[in-house]
Amino acid sequence: MSTDESNTTKAPEPQATEPQIQVRRVEVTFESQTILKEISVSISAGETVAVIGESGCGKTVFMKTLVGLINPTAGSILFDGMDLAKLTPQQISDVRRRFGFVFQNAALFDSMSVFDNVAFPLRQSTDADAREIRERVLRHLQDVGLPPGVAGRRPSELSGGMRKRVGLARAIILEPDLVVYDEPTTGLDPIMSDVINELMLDVRKRYPVTSVIVTHDMRTAQKVADRVLMFFPRTRLEADESQVLYDGPPEGLEESSERRVRQFVRGEAGDRIKEISK
Ligand SMILES: Nc1ncnc2c1ncn2[C@@H]1O[C@H](COP(=O)(O)OP(=O)(O)OP(=O)(O)O)[C@@H](O)[C@H]1O
Numbered sequence: 001m002s003t004d005e006s007n008t009t010k011a012p013e014p015q016a017t018e019p020q021i022q023v024r025r026v027e028v029t030f031e032s033q034t035i036l037k038e039i040s041v042s043i044s045a046g047e048t049v050a051v052i053g054e055s056g057c058g059k060t061v062f063m064k065t066l067v068g069l070i071n072p073t074a075g076s077i078l079f080d081g082m083d084l085a086k087l088t089p090q091q092i093s094d095v096r097r098r099f100g101f102v103f104q105n106a107a108l109f110d111s112m113s114v115f116d117n118v119a120f121p122l123r124q125s126t127d128a129d130a131r132e133i134r135e136r137v138l139r140h141l142q143d144v145g146l147p148p149g150v151a152g153r154r155p156s157e158l159s160g161g162m163r164k165r166v167g168l169a170r171a172i173i174l175e176p177d178l179v180v181y182d183e184p185t186t187g188l189d190p191i192m193s194d195v196i197n198e199l200m201l202d203v204r205k206r207y208p209v210t211s212v213i214v215t216h217d218m219r220t221a222q223k224v225a226d227r228v229l230m231f232f233p234r235t236r237l238e239a240d241e242s243q244v245l246y247d248g249p250p251e252g253l254e255e256s257s258e259r260r261v262r263q264f265v266r267g268e269a270g271d272r273i274k275e276i277s278k
Helices: 059-066 089-096 114-125 130-143 148-152 160-172 190-206 218-224 259-266 272-277
Strands: 021-030 033-043 048-052 074-079 099-102 178-182 210-214 227-231 244-248
Touching: 021 059, 033 059, 033 074, 033 244, 048 059, 048 218, 059 178, 059 210, 099 160, 114 130, 114 148, 114 160, 130 148, 130 160, 160 190, 190 210, 190 218, 210 218, 244 259
Parallel strands: 048 210, 048 227, 099 178, 178 210
Antiparallel strands: 021 033, 021 074, 227 244
């Protein structure tokens, strides 16, 4: 029996050949506005996927749907064979523990120290004692290039790049199977952006995490991703066109046969100037 049939059954064991994430004909509509339609994508365990596309095309909505923060209006998302929309609250909380989130603004708790921010998932989801928590928090801060002296400071006392690194340390402290990054380099200078790119690569080297990175940063897509998905705003698609305009390796973007993909990655406005000024 599958979880589709009963909420009390155990989650099925994932098949070795089965993609870790299966997005099946997903649609997301808010009120009368359909943001995503007929999205079907599979992501294998350990893959690093960058999601690119114009502002407003639905990248963040896609990412949130992937991790069950938004329920699709139609279609389904399967993680290790489990349909996220059909899980019990306990099952969804168990599966969320396997996800790490790196939010655009780092989303740290400003009233807590950096130490307590990074320790938060450990205290919530494990019974690690104080000594172990201390050791793991300091090790993770060191892994993202932050000295122990930062631990006692408040997030508001840190630079944007440091806050992003604290957010990353917090997201990976439970060694999640899937990490989603929402615009991890936005607002950073080119050097700090590259530090974040290297840290994302580093996480992947340390253990076989699956990563989904929503980004406008073509350098991140080129340097960090194994695969790039480019979404297009649904309202500007021709009838029957797929909303995923590109699904392939980063090296193929510039040479894509699809003009809109080439224009996007080269940052060429093309006909958009005329459309926008109409
Ligand atoms: N909870 C919500 N309720 C209603 N509309 C929403 C909601 N979340 C997102 N939207 C709308 O969905 C559309 C896509 O938003 P989304 O944040 O996914 O875009 P994006 O591609 O990530 O854009 P950007 O690159 O600018 O961050 C937008 O028009 C947004 O206003």
